[in-house]
Amino acid sequence: MGRLSVDLCGIEIDNPVIPASGTFGYGYEFSEYYDIRILGTFSFKGTTLEPRFGNETPRIAETPSGMLNSVGLQNPGVEKVISEELPKLEKCFDKPVMANVSGFSEEEYVRVCERLDVVEQIGWIEVNISCPNVHGGGMSFGTDPASASRITRAVRNATRKPVIVKLSPNVTDIVSIAKACESEGADGLSLINTLMGMRIDIRKKKPLLGNVTGGLSGPAVFPVALRMVYEVSKNVKIPVVGMGGVSSADDVIEMMMAGASAVEIGSANLVDPFACRDIITALPGALDRIGAKNIKDIIGGAL
Amino acid sequence: MNRGIFTVLENSKVADRTFRMELTGDVSEIKRPGQFVNIKIEGFFLRRPISVCDIRGNILTIIYKTVGSGTEKMSAMHGGEKLDVLCGLGNGYDTGRSGGNPVLIGGGVGVPPLLFLTKKLVSEGKKVRVLLGFNTATEVFLEKEFTDAGASAEVATADGSYGAKGFVTDIIGNEDYSYFYACGPEAMLRAVYFKTATDGQMSFERRMGCGFGACMGCTCRTVTGSKRICREGPVLEKGEIVWGD
Numbered sequence: 183m184g185r186l187s188v189d190l191c192g193i194e195i196d197n198p199v200i201p202a203s204g205t206f207g208y209g210y211e212f213s214e215y216y217d218i219r220i221l222g223t224f225s226f227k228g229t230t231l232e233p234r235f236g237n238e239t240p241r242i243a244e245t246p247s248g249m250l251n252s253v254g255l256q257n258p259g260v261e262k263v264i265s266e267e268l269p270k271l272e273k274c275f276d277k278p279v280m281a282n283v284s285g286f287s288e289e290e291y292v293r294v295c296e297r298l299d300v301v302e303q304i305g306w307i308e309v310n311i312s313c314p315n316v317h318g319g320g321m322s323f324g325t326d327p328a329s330a331s332r333i334t335r336a337v338r339n340a341t342r343k344p345v346i347v348k349l350s351p352n353v354t355d356i357v358s359i360a361k362a363c364e365s366e367g368a369d370g371l372s373l374i375n376t377l378m379g380m381r382i383d384i385r386k387k388k389p390l391l392g393n394v395t396g397g398l399s400g401p402a403v404f405p406v407a408l409r410m411v412y413e414v415s416k417n418v419k420i421p422v423v424g425m426g427g428v429s430s431a432d433d434v435i436e437m438m439m440a441g442a443s444a445v446e447i448g449s450a451n452l453v454d455p456f457a458c459r460d461i462i463t464a465l466p467g468a469l470d471r472i473g474a475k476n477i478k479d480i481i482g483g484a485l
Numbered sequence: 486m487n488r489g490i491f492t493v494l495e496n497s498k499v500a501d502r503t504f505r506m507e508l509t510g511d512v513s514e515i516k517r518p519g520q521f522v523n524i525k526i527e528g529f530f531l532r533r534p535i536s537v538c539d540i541r542g543n544i545l546t547i548i549y550k551t552v553g554s555g556t557e558k559m560s561a562m563h564g565g566e567k568l569d570v571l572c573g574l575g576n577g578y579d580t581g582r583s584g585g586n587p588v589l590i591g592g593g594v595g596v597p598p599l600l601f602l603t604k605k606l607v608s609e610g611k612k613v614r615v616l617l618g619f620n621t622a623t624e625v626f627l628e629k630e631f632t633d634a635g636a637s638a639e640v641a642t643a644d645g646s647y648g649a650k651g652f653v654t655d656i657i658g659n660e661d662y663s664y665f666y667a668c669g670p671e672a673m674l675r676a677v678y679f680k681t682a683t684d685g686q687m688s689f690e691r692r693m694g695c696g697f698g699a700c701m702g703c704t705c706r707t708v709t710g711s712k713r714i715c716r717e718g719p720v721l722e723k724g725e726i727v728w729g730d
Contacts, residue, residue, distance in 0.1 A: 207699055215486065227701075235704070235711055240692040242702035244531045244555075251694060256701045256711065400530055452695035453525065453532060455571070456488060 185476045190444050191344035191369040193305050195222030199462050202448035203228050203282035208267040213274035215455050225280035231290045233259035238392035243381045248400025252393035254315045260294045278305025292340040299341040309337050312350030312375035314397045324350040327362035338367035346370040352378050360414040372423035374407045400449040401427045408440050415441020431461050431468035439484040486573050487514045493566045500626040502551045504560045512545050517577025518602035519720045523696035525569040529555045534696050538597035548597040574696050575719045580605050584663025592618040592669025607635040618653025622646035654680045688719045
């Protein structure tokens with residue numbers, strides 16, 4: 183146990199920096215660039231029961247200090263993830279990983295979680311009830327307490343692994359959703375998913391994204407994410423994984439002071455594939471500068 | 486792929502809204518013509534993917550069009566300034582399949598990677614014919630560089646103000662060729678696809694997030710399933726292309 187190690191729902195991880203789902207593939211792709219064993223864990227690409235092509239392109243638009251994406255859960259489906267992607271990962275990473283799960287019905291979430299429950303490589307299941315880029319699923323489950331409760335309960339009964347529910351910021355009261363998930367047995371919460379937004383191509387007089395709307399991420403959303411992590415942390419007892427625009431060691435520290443037990447990093451990976459490695463390397467120095475010995479000690483420090 | 490800090494040596498206008506930049510840095514990861522680099526511009530969140538026009542020693546040449554505020558800002562950079570660059574992205578062209586006399590077809594800002602490709606093909610002893618299409622005379626660039634590299638070069642402009650009048654596909658003619666390589670706007674690629682008599686490879690452009698395969702932002706359909714333009718592309722084989730609506 184080093185000075186960066188933290189506990190995440192009963193599993194000790196070497197450091198709190200977790201590449202976020204959808205920005206890190208299945209991990210092995212990044213092992214071409216650096217030794218990913220420096221990571222404590224990471225959350226792999228959102229997985230659904232059936233393969234998905236995703237939305238039409240363009241799927242990406244730049245914004246001030248951030249970006250919009252409307253990828254739409256492109257993935258090969260849970261069976262191929264288990265039979266093809268995870269075995270490739272096993273060759274370069276031997277720690278438990280976080281499986282990000284999405285669905286279009288309660289039954290789909292349950293079936294995917296049951297399949298992943300027997301996969302030893304998987305440490306946690308991160309339940310995405312907050313994808314803004316799919317219709318008739320994803321975020322619609324995460325925008326009211328009743329459906330968030332229903333999915334949480336169903337998933338909780340479908341796996342023995344710790345369940346972390348990933349929350350949407352596109353709600354009036356995120357605390358009520360967080361509490362609903364906690365009371366239905368979630369072991370942890372991760373937040374925030376992206377904020378819904380759009381851009382217009384003024385020459386074509388048309389929305390820039392093929393899907394019209396997309397999810398905003400990047401440094402632009404950091405203060406919003408921090409505020410939500412702070413409010414949720416004040417009101418639940420289960421661990422919170424903070425994310426949204428984190429791009430430096432100091433951002434990690436800020437998120438943890440707002441109550442996060444660990445921090446996910448998303449868009450920063452897309453601009454700089456070495457971002458997570460470099461942030462982990464910079465963390466001890468950043469802790470020294472604020473006079474903190476162990477990173478655990480700063481969790482919730484500003485609450 | 487690697488990430489390096491490059492120093493701008495030269496940045497000058499070569500045609501309407503078209504700039505040529507020479508940079509020096511670690512180019513060792515650029516293995517094939519048709520690959521691209523992804524450039525971070527101060528003040529902009531995402532990188533700008535730009536094709537490799539040429540490599541000489543540790544000097545990288547790119548030719549880019551100003552299409553928005555990012556490339557606008559890049560066009561104002563001077564020698565000595567630094568840029569953070571991801572190098573050696575994408576699959577690039579496979580010259581092994583060219584046969585003895587390939588034709589290279591480029592349109593507008595799709596022309597630059599064909600220079601690097603020409604040099605490689607010529608060095609392999611192949612007879613290279615290059616066809617270049619532009620809108621108008623003031624947009625024409627690189628013609629002389631192609632002939633200097635040992636290729637024959639023909640130009641077409643849509644308004645007839647330089648070279649032949651018409652589209653680049655109008656000047657393919659009946660001359661025999663063994664294979665084709667193309668890069669340009671999608672409408673041009675589609676025309677090339679239907680006009681060419683042989684197999685070939687085409688380089689596509691898509692709005693990208695990361696440029697190295699992580700975000701799935703630039704996925705396209707092919708006959709063998711989904712491919713990421715930035716990773717399994719940008720070069721696709723003619724036989725695997727699926728055209729959209």
